Amino acid sequence: MFYYFVRKLLFLIEPEKSHTLTLKCLNSKYIQILIDMFLKPIPSRPIKCMGLTFPNKVxxxxxxxxNGEYIDFFSKxxxxxxxxxTVTPLPQVGxxxxxxxxMLSEEAIVNKMGFNNLGIENLINNIKKSKFKGIIGVNIGKNKNTSIENAINDYLICIEKIYCYTDYIAINISSPNTKNLRNLQFGVLFKNLLKKTKRKQKEMHIKHSKYVPIAIKISPDLSRNEIIYISQQLIKFKIDAVIATNTTLDHSLIHKIKNSQIKGGLSGLPLQRKSNDIVSILYKQLKKNIPIIGVGGINSINSAKEKIKSGAKLIQIYSGLIYHGPKLIRNIIKKL
Incomplete structure (x- = not known):
């Protein structure tokens, strides 16, 4: 109940300012001490995925x-x-x-951020400063000013720089907020991306004697045939995992709600069924050859179970955390 009271106050503030203010406050050393005092440790429920052992599925x-500024807070x-x-080779404002x-009544969020971040070097410095010893993934993208034809080079730069500082790498080719980015999910561009990504992974594996898995994050707005094609290529190039899904451009899911016509990616509860459908198709096509990380619309233990029942081995939360607070994570982990 306390969280919902605080949320009511925070929701009076413009969303991006509220987000930044909240994280900065929670990241203070005094709050960290209180968290350590009052939050009991959650029992470990280990699961293997991508060759890594995760303490739990969430x-x-x-x-x-x-930018990796709040790693220690989120770890608690x-x-x-x-x-x-998502981080890019060079800083950009988005x-x-x-x-x-x-969209409060729908437990939804629309964002058109555009990969605003302080660049890969800044992220590396923040990871180095973190005390967290658990599993960290880094989601990488291309800079806005990099043409789609040269986009693969941005991903290869990020892979090379972040390789020694992360446990897995997520290739974001599905954000709707960077022009033409989703074209990388199709045809020759997609094949070249997978081919060169795996080649770079092999090169870095040999150089550093460390294997860092690579996951591809896909859109929820793909057709069944497109998902089948993507699945075939993921298997062919031996990609380590697929993350399903990113935000959707299908605003018909909230067409009666104010702000529903604002451009940008929709996340939260309305995305749940669409995301689950994608996960189900992937699961049938991949036949356990490649694990699926399910994300989209998880706001309860039931929705978490549905995502896993659809075929996800691991799940991720974003909007659900904003609408329901930290208790949601602990409830899902304990009851899953």
Whole structure:
């Protein structure tokens, strides 16, 4: 109940300012001490995925901590893994503000952030400063000014730089807020991306004697045939995991709600069924060859179970954390 009272006050503030203010306050050493005093440790429920052992199935989705500034705080909430980013080779400011919009009655969020971040080097420095010893993933993307034809180079730069500082790498080719980015999910561009990514992974594996798994994050707005094609290529190139899904451009899911026509990616509860459908198709196509990390619309223990029943081996939370607070994570981990 306390969280919902605080949330009511925070929701009076513009969303992006509220997000930044909340994280900065929670990241203070005094709050960290209180968390350590009052939050009991969650029993470990280990699960193997991508060759890694996760303490539990519930992770923080990319987007919440783009620059790795709040790793230690999020680690105390009980997450089995934390995915940072999306981060790009060079810093960029992202799209013009306002760029986050809440739909309270639908437990939904629309964002058009555009990969705003302080760059890969800054993220590496923050990971080095973190005390967290758990599993960290880094979600990487291309810079806005990099043409789609040269986008693969941005991903290869990020892979090379972050390789020694992360447990897995997520390739974001599905954000709707960077022009033409989703074209990388199709045809020759997709094949070349997978081919060169795996080649770089092999090169770094040999160089550092460390194997870092690579996951591909896909869109919820793909057709069945497109998902089948993507599945075939993921198997062919031996990709380590697939993350399903990113935000959707299908605003018909909230067409009666104010702000529903704002451009940007929709996340939260309305995305749940669409995301589950994608996970189900992937699961049938991949036949356990490649694990699925399910994300989209998880706001309760029941929705978490549905995502796993659809075929996800791990799950991630973003909007659900904003609407229901840290207790949601602990409830899901304990009851899952």
């Amino acid at each position: 992770g923080l989705a990319a987007g919440m901590d783009k 909430l009980g997450f089995g893994f934390i995915e940072l980013g 799209n013009p503000k306002p760029r986050i919009f809440r």
